[in-house]
Amino acid sequence: MTTETVGSVEASDSGPTSTGSRTTMILGIITLISLGVLVLFGLILSPADANQGEAVRIMYVHVPSATLSYVGCFLTAIGSVVYLWRKSRWWELVAYAGAEVAALFTALTLATGMLWGRPTWGVFWVWDARLTSEAMLMLLLLGYLAVRRLAADYEVRAKRAAIVGLLLVPNVFIVRQSVQWWRTLHQTPTLSLSGAEIQGLMLFSLFTGFVSITLVFIWMVIHRFRVAWLEEQVDAEGLDTAIAERRAEGLVS
């Protein structure tokens, strides 16, 4: 990318110029270390559960993944609101990055949940309210990503995607409350405002899970945002070239 073309695009928008930076490199290293700590506590130092035995260790990834998938959905909803309100391309890309990472973490939640369900419940899957609403969330996120890719102008695609993005919040709320509202196989939350049903090293392992999965989430959202931003710049540059071509033709004829 030459400085000439950068100037002709939107020099006023101070977006990223690369997918990497010193800050995110340090963040990446801290994230890797925290994942190491999670492995240490989750797989080695924490004890087995009285009822579930070793299978309980899946919780240290499953619960934080689910929580961060909700955070991603909220990020998408916020970005969608700001986009619809202010037509901010920056926030539209935040929404997009949030949805991509939320989809990944929702898939991770479903996968770890099934792997946990088999040894504890005895089945991989049941269509109870929690599992069904979580599957709906996965579909809605894929729907958001698909709608945003449908062939149309950027404004049209972004608007449609933003409307789907708004639906994520009620869906997250349904997933979260499903175990309270309906009879489900899935247990109610272990961590709540009234206290934790887990103690000692098991609680600490869950805490390390939250820390490291949160760091992974932040790292991924930042990088997906940068990639999306640079893709936009390339598209805009292509548009400028096309316009320049047409102008040149106009001058000739």
Added chain:
Amino acid sequence: MELTPRTGPDSEGGEASSAAPRKKRRVSFPALALLVAVIAIGGFVMVKALGSATTFYRNADEAVAERNELGVKRFRLQGTVVPGTVEQTGDGVTFEISYNGVPITIHHVGDPPEMFKESEAVLLEGHFDADGTNTYNSDLMIVKHSEVYKEKESERIKQAEVNGQVPVTTMRSGS
């Protein structure tokens, strides 16, 4: 927007600028219809699925109360395994579950899950026996586990074994 490279000199600048907005409108219409259809189908599935999820299972006392209506219809049943009632049979296991003090005798065909044990809640799929009694024939058993996690006792035993040389009085007792 149409961004393909120019091929001939016949396309004039004025024509291109008037064609662009017309094309935009044409593209968005079927796509919008598709979006509405997807949302409608998704909403329908959601209502259906969550509707049936509300009666995901019946507790033992409710099942007994509805015994006559249920007949030999298939439904999910939930209750806690009554201690001292579990017996192995040739093709499975027989035991009692209870909920709110109402017991039901279960004939389960197949191996129970690993976590199946007394005083734990189980979810069963099957139906009441055709003989009219409150006996329930199950062919799928799922163990419900709670949100409470506790350190396994054997971990503490292991610790005690490792620290076996230490006099009993100074040994830390598990909380």
